[in-house]
Amino acid sequence: QVQLQESGPGLVKPSETLSLTCTVSGGSINNYFWSWIRQPPGKGLEWIGYIYYSGSTNYNPSLKSRVTMSVDTSTNQFSLRLSSVTAADTAVYYCARFGLYSLDYWGQGTLVTVSS
Amino acid sequence: QTVVTQEPSFSVSPGGTVTLTCGLTSGSVSTSHYPSWYQHTPGQAPRTLIYTTNIRSSGVPDRFSGSILGNKAALTIAGAQADDESDYYCVLYMSSDIYVFGTGTKVTVL
Numbered sequence: 001q002v003q004l005q006e007s008g009p010g011l012v013k014p015s016e017t018l019s020l021t022c023t024v025s026g027g028s029i030n031n032y033f034w035s036w037i038r039q040p041p042g043k044g045l046e047w048i049g050y051i052y053y054s055g056s057t058n059y060n061p062s063l064k065s066r067v068t069m070s071v072d073t074s075t076n077q078f079s080l081r082l083s084s085v086t087a088a089d090t091a092v093y094y095c096a097r098f099g100l101y102s103l104d105y106w107g108q109g110t111l112v113t114v115s116s
Numbered sequence: 117q118t119v120v121t122q123e124p125s126f127s128v129s130p131g132g133t134v135t136l137t138c139g140l141t142s143g144s145v146s147t148s149h150y151p152s153w154y155q156h157t158p159g160q161a162p163r164t165l166i167y168t169t170n171i172r173s174s175g176v177p178d179r180f181s182g183s184i185l186g187n188k189a190a191l192t193i194a195g196a197q198a199d200d201e202s203d204y205y206c207v208l209y210m211s212s213d214i215y216v217f218g219t220g221t222k223v224t225v226l
Contacts (some may be wrong), residue, residue: 030155035215036142037217038167043216044218044219044220045154045156045162045205045217045220046217047207047214047215047216047217050215058212058213058214060214061214062117069175075134094161094162096162099167100150100171101150101152101166101167101168101209102150102152102164102167102168103154103162104164104173105168105208106161106162106163106164107159107161108161112129115197
């Protein structure tokens with residue numbers, strides 16, 4: 001059974017860079033697309049982007065200028081960096097695997113708060 | 117910018133049937149959008165229900181079904197149970213290989 005676990009700081013200061021890592025266990029990161037999704041408090045889910053195991057990426061146009069995703073196949077991990085954060089970036093961040101045009105395995109999510 | 121719209125809320129009686137829809141502010145939803153549906157209870161990981169319009173994810177009971185109704189994607193819950201009370205989101209695959217979540221529907225069973 002594939003499992004995903006997000007990790008990273010729970011508190012980030014405004015204007016700094018949010019960094020999260022997703023560790024994949026129970027399966028290989030190879031040959032799949034991997035995604036980040038977030039949910040601000042009281043709001044809906046938002047797709048941030050995806051990365052292929054080879055490193056190719058595609059991002060939500062509304063976040064594209066601030067998002068960078070990377071993958072490390074040797075450690076079965078992929079990562080998210082979101083720069084110049086503001087309070088609007090406060091959210092629960094989820095990592096997930098893409099199956100057939102859909103997200104088939106999800107992490108439990110991690111809350112990141114942007115505050116000084 | 118195209119927005120994926122869903123009903124804000126629905127109420128259904130136990131044992132009843134409810135159909136949630138997923139539309140576009142501009143244009144029609146088709147199978148080419150590969151609609152998928154997710155159940156999300158706050159504090160938990162979202163659960164994948166339906167992918168590529170009407171394929172049930174592993175372990176999802178057959179009272180959940182997906183379809184295209186008119187110009188929208190639809191999720192039907194038949195024989196609603198108390199633990200179906202949750203938020204439901206659709207996701208559409210759009211041009212330029214991006215995915216967009218719908219606005220979400222809160223389903224209450226009472």
